[in-house]
Amino acid sequence: MGHSLENLKPLLRCPVCQKKYDPGKVVLLSEDDRKTVLHIACESCGISSLVFVSLGKMGAASFGLLTDLSREEVRKFYGSEPVSTDDTLSAHRFLKGFHGGARDCFPEKH
Numbered sequence: 001m002g003h004s005l006e007n008l009k010p011l012l013r014c015p016v017c018q019k020k021y022d023p024g025k026v027v028l029l030s031e032d033d034r035k036t037v038l039h040i041a042c043e044s045c046g047i048s049s050l051v052f053v054s055l056g057k058m059g060a061a062s063f064g065l066l067t068d069l070s071r072e073e074v075r076k077f078y079g080s081e082p083v084s085t086d087d088t089l090s091a092h093r094f095l096k097g098f099h100g101g102a103r104d105c106f107p108e109k110h
C-alpha cells in the first residue's frame with residue numbers, strides 16, 4: 001500500500017496554472033479504500049478545485065474539477081450530506097467517460 005494520501009499530496013498540481021499545491025492547504029472531503037476527494041485552493045492563481053484521486057493496482061490517478069465553492073462552503077456541503085454510494089458511482093461514471101483535460105470541462109471565461 002504505497003499510495004497513501006500523504007504520499008500523494010505533494011504531487012498534486014493546480015489544473016490551471018500547474019503549480020504544485022501546498023500540502024497544508026489540501027482539505028480532505030471524503031475518503032475510502034479506493035477514492036479520495038480533496039478540495040484545494042491554489043494560492044498562485046486563486047482557483048479552487050475538487051480533486052478526485054483513485055487508488056488502484058496501477059497506482060494513483062487524479063482528476064481535478066474547478067469549483068466556485070470555497071473551502072468553507074465545500075465543508076458545509078460535505079458535512080451536511082455525506083457522500084453516498086450513488087454520488088461516488090456517478091462521479092466514477094463521469095470520470096470514466098471523460099477523456100479531456102480539466103480545462104475541457106469549462107469554457108474559457110475570457
Ligand SMILES: [Zn+2]
Nearest residue numbers: 014017042045
Ligand atoms: Zn493555480
